[in-house]
Amino acid sequence: MLEIKNIDVHYGVIHVLKGISFTVNDGEIVTLIGANGAGKTTTLRTISGLKKPTSGTILLDGEDITQVSPRERVKRGISHAPEGRRIFPDMTVLENLELGAYLRKDKEEIAKDLKKVYERFPILYDRKKQLAGTLSGGEQQMLAIGRALMSRPRILFLDEPSMGLAPFLVQEIFNIIKDINTTGTTILLVEQNASMALQIAHRAYVLETGSIVLSGTGAELMQSDEIKKAYLGG
Amino acid sequence: MKKIFETQAVRKLVFLALTFVIIQLLISTNIIDAYLQNTLAAICINIILAVSLNLITGFTGQFSLGHAGFMSIGAYTCAIITLRMPTMLGFFLGVFAGAVLAALIGFVVGLPTLRLRGDYLAIATLGMAEIIRIVFINLKITNGAAGLQGIPRFVNWTWLFIFTVGTVLLISNFLKSSHGRACIAIREDEIAADAMGINTTKYKVTAFVIGAFCAGIAGALYASYFYFLKPNIFDFLKSVNVLVIVVLGGLGSISGSIFAAILLEIISTFLQSLSELRMVMYALLLIIIMIFRPQGLMGSKEVTLSVFNKLGGNFRSGMSKLEQRLKSKKGRV
Secondary structure (H helix, E strand, O other), X not given: OEEEEEEEEEEOOXXXXXXXXXXXXXXXXXXXXXXXXXOHHHHHHHHHOOOOOOEEEEEEOOEEOOOOOHHHHHHOOEEEEOOOOOOOOOOEHHHHHHHHOOOOOOHHHHHHHHHHHHHHOHHHHHOOOOEHHHOOHHHHHHHHHHHHHOOOOOEEEEEOOOOOOOHHHHXXXXXXXXXXXHOOOEEEEEEOOHHHHHHHOOEXXXXXXXXXXXXXXXXHHHHOHHHHHHOOOO | OHHHHHHHHHHHHHHHHHHHHHHHHHXXXXXXXXXXXXXXXXXXXXXXXXXXXXXXXXXXXXXXXXXXXXXXXXXXXXXXXXXXXXXXXXXXXXXXXXXXXXXXXXXHHHHHHOOOOHHHHHHHHHHHHHHHHHHHHXXXXXXXXXXXXXXXXXXXXXXXXXXXXXXXXXXXXXXHOHHHHHHHHHHHOHHHHHHOOOOHXXXXXXXXXXXXXXXXXXXXXXXXXXXXXXXHHHOHHHHHHHHHHXXXXXXXXXXXXXXXXXXXXXXXXXXXXXXXXXXXXXXXXXXXXXXXXXXXXXXXXXXXXXXXXXXXXXXXXXXXXXXXXXXXXXXXX
16 A cells, blocks of 8 residues: 655755665555664654655555645545654643544544544543643553544554553553554554564564665564574574 | 533623723723823733733744734834824724734744744744834834834723733634644644644744734734834833743743733832832842742633632632531520
8 A cells, every 4th residue: 555666865964765665565564673773763754744755756555645745644544653652741631632633524433533542542531631741651652552543544653652661561552553453554663672563563674774674574584583683682 | 511601601701891891990980090001001912912922932832032023013004004094994904904914924924934943933033023123213104213203092991902802812712723722732742743734834824923913913002002102112122021921921821921911010010119129129020930930820721710600609608608607506505
């Protein structure tokens, strides 16, 4: 459903993405792994329209969306839970979730989706009147994912959802991601926690200083010696 | 739910009407004399300025130091029009033209500068206000540094009240709409707002333009009430004064801005008799308030009329307890 062709991105004079290409098929979990500064976050930001590429094309369902505004991309089914959660701290949990559905006008369907998010994350229901900034790290991450789901995306971008979380929470978040995927949402996941990401991903790409150096199914990459040495601590 | 809304609206209306009538009575019985009427006018104008700057800085999170510039555009436009057309129609035309012109300049300035963030935006808006001031010093139609005199006065308490309530309602209703939500989301996290599909540039410029429009109204009222204008009234310090009101009242609180505007004007009126010490005392008070209430008097909370309800409720329950106690005492005797 998503096809990235030869994307180049510069921050000033720094060449961050050097002509990367990859695809995400309908219903998959695809993960981008790699070290700090490899360009993972930039890749997501470019596809969701927060950063303009210098060259290359982005196709969504075969349509070129390279020049389309972030707003239009959300309308077409892309939803981005940005790095570092970036919830709205001085708003309540409910207000955060409502803003996730900002572009939608179908009130009844929004109410249904809100219910679904609360079912998936009961803690958010308990805290719906609480200011989002007062939630714990794990709860904030759940809110960020819940908020991203409120636009009813066809493809969900998750940028380092495990960042700064306790190990048992990391496991929980990954279970949730898997579950979201089985209910029909395609997922593009960026992670530093390579072993966890590879376990749930159908396919994976390894980014190194702005280029894709390896790709394969999650299981294949788990077995690869290079990956073991560089990312899995083996 | 609907009933609650209706009774609240009615209560609001009664509260506003009472405020208006009481002050009108105090004016006609001369308890609020000519001198205090100036204070009253300054309060109303400051409320409009502070609430509109709060929309830009407190709610949308764009640090602007250019409010005096927008105010001066409204003031000079209204003055120039009413000097040539000294009728009520001329006054309305002046207020309208001043507000629209200020909004227009706000749009032209806002579009490029709102790409800047935080302190950079503050410097850019400060520069804009200075440019406007210097243009007014050098224009013939504004009579340069000497300024304009004898501007006919059409503003009285009634018009001050109507314009103040009008702008406060305009801004608070805007904030309650989904547009207002979008503005607050931008303040909270611009990148996340972008990712939600909010057109951040559009809303930043919209907030800026509405703020400038209202500052234009405030300027027009100023010109017509104080019938004397010179460019130096609208200097950097004027912008800072408005910002002080907003920060003191609480960034993101409309009622905070209103309280702070009233409080500061009353304080400075009372300090008038201290002459030189006045500014020292004023500054000292600000420092003390900011130490003890760094989030401003109101933080980001709002006072609604239900507070009076609660007070009333407490009073009533207190009275009935007292009654019971009295009764039981009587019983004992």
